[in-house]
Amino acid sequence: MDPIRNPFAPGAGTPPPELAGRDSVREKMRQCLGRLRIGRPAKSMMLVGLRGVGKTVLLDQMMRDAESEGVVSVRIEAPEGRSLPAMLAPQLRLGLLRLSRLAKAEDYAIRGLRALVGFASKLKMTYNDIEVGFDYDPEPGLADNGELEGDLSMLLEQVGLAAKAANTIVAIYIDELQYVKEEQLAAFISALHRCSQKQLPITAIGAGLPQLRGKMGEAKSYAERLFDFPEIGALSSSDATEAIVKPIKDEGAEINADAVESIVDKTKGYPYFLQEWGKHAWDVARQSPISINDVNDASNQTIAALDESFFRVRFDRLTPKEKQYLRAMAELGTGPHRSGDIAEELGRATSSLGPIRSSLIAKGMIWSPTHGDTAFTVPLFDEFMKRIIPGRDWAQADA
Numbered sequence: 001m002d003p004i005r006n007p008f009a010p011g012a013g014t015p016p017p018e019l020a021g022r023d024s025v026r027e028k029m030r031q032c033l034g035r036l037r038i039g040r041p042a043k044s045m046m047l048v049g050l051r052g053v054g055k056t057v058l059l060d061q062m063m064r065d066a067e068s069e070g071v072v073s074v075r076i077e078a079p080e081g082r083s084l085p086a087m088l089a090p091q092l093r094l095g096l097l098r099l100s101r102l103a104k105a106e107d108y109a110i111r112g113l114r115a116l117v118g119f120a121s122k123l124k125m126t127y128n129d130i131e132v133g134f135d136y137d138p139e140p141g142l143a144d145n146g147e148l149e150g151d152l153s154m155l156l157e158q159v160g161l162a163a164k165a166a167n168t169i170v171a172i173y174i175d176e177l178q179y180v181k182e183e184q185l186a187a188f189i190s191a192l193h194r195c196s197q198k199q200l201p202i203t204a205i206g207a208g209l210p211q212l213r214g215k216m217g218e219a220k221s222y223a224e225r226l227f228d229f230p231e232i233g234a235l236s237s238s239d240a241t242e243a244i245v246k247p248i249k250d251e252g253a254e255i256n257a258d259a260v261e262s263i264v265d266k267t268k269g270y271p272y273f274l275q276e277w278g279k280h281a282w283d284v285a286r287q288s289p290i291s292i293n294d295v296n297d298a299s300n301q302t303i304a305a306l307d308e309s310f311f312r313v314r315f316d317r318l319t320p321k322e323k324q325y326l327r328a329m330a331e332l333g334t335g336p337h338r339s340g341d342i343a344e345e346l347g348r349a350t351s352s353l354g355p356i357r358s359s360l361i362a363k364g365m366i367w368s369p370t371h372g373d374t375a376f377t378v379p380l381f382d383e384f385m386k387r388i389i390p391g392r393d394w395a396q397a398d399a
Helices: 023-037 055-067 084-100 103-123 148-165 182-197 212-219 237-250 257-267 271-284 292-315 320-332 339-346 350-362 381-388
Strands: 044-048 072-077 170-175 202-208 373-376
Touching (some): 023 055, 072 084, 084 103, 084 148, 103 148, 148 170, 182 202, 237 257, 257 271, 320 373, 320 381, 339 350
C-alpha cells in the first residue's frame, strides 16, 4: 500500500476524504440561507458536540457550501484570552470591503465601515486587544457609545443593510464559541436578535462544546428561540463504515468487512479516531485488501499517536489536582458521573472539589450534562487517563 496514496488525514480541522453522516445538518443550513435570501426569518445555528466529532470540519464545509452560493463569509476562531470584539472587527471589515465593491451596496457598506471605526475606537479602552484598519472617518453617533451590546447591534445592523442591498447574506462562522465570555456572548446574541427582528440577511453559525447551549441560555434567556443546536456526535455504524470504505475504494483498494467492523468498534464511530485508525491500517497493510490483522497490527501505533497528540496536548495543560480529578472520573468509567461519586473516589468532600471542577469546565475538559453530573468532553479520555496514570497510586498521591 503506497503511503503517498493514503486517503486518511487525521488532524485538527483537516477535512476527511469522506464527510459522512452530516448531510442533514448541511441541508438545514442551506434552507436557512435560502429563507434569509428571500426575506424570510430563519434561526442561526450552533453545532455542539465533544472533541473529535468533526465540528470544525463541518463548520468549514458549511462555509464552503454557502460561499458557492455567493454568501459573504466572516470566519473566526475564539481562543481563550481574546475578546469577541477584537476577533470580529477585522473580519467584519473584510466583509464590508467586499460588499463596498458592489455598486448597489456601496453606500451601505461604507456606512458600515464608518460604524466599525466608531465601534473599535470607543471600545478599545475596554477591549484593548482590538486592532483593525480604518478605511473611513467615523460617523458621530453610529456604533460609538462605548457600550458593547448597543454598539455591536448597530454595527451588525449596518452589515445586514449592506448585505440586503447587495441581495446576498453575511454569515458569521465562529469556532470554539464556548470560550467567549458571557457578557460578550450576550451582546452578540442581542445583536443577532436585533437583526432578526429587522429581517436582515445576517446569520451566525457557531461550533462549541456541549456546554455552549447552556452558556448561551444563561447569557440571554431567548437564545433557545433564536438558534438551532444540532448535536454533532459519533457516526452511526453505517456512516462510520462509509467514512472508511469509500476513501479506500476511491484509491482503487479494498478493505475486508471484518476489518471495517473492528475499526468502527474500536473508534466508537468518532470521526477523528476513524481517520487515525484508517491512516495507520493503510500504512501497515502490505497489499489490498486491508485485513483485520492489519487493523490489529496498526492499533498500537494508532493509540500511541492519539496519546501523543490528541490526548496529550490536553493532558499537559492540567494541574496535578486536575489530573487527579480526571483520573478519579476515569476509574468510575466512561460517565457521566455524579460529583459526589467522584469526591468519594478521591476521599474528599464534594464542596472542596468545586474550584477544580470549575477550572476543568473552563478549560473545556469536562461539562455538566445535568445538574450534579460531570462528563468528559474528549471521547475515550477515560481510557487514556488509565494508560497515562496506571494502577491505584494516584488515589493516595499528594496532588
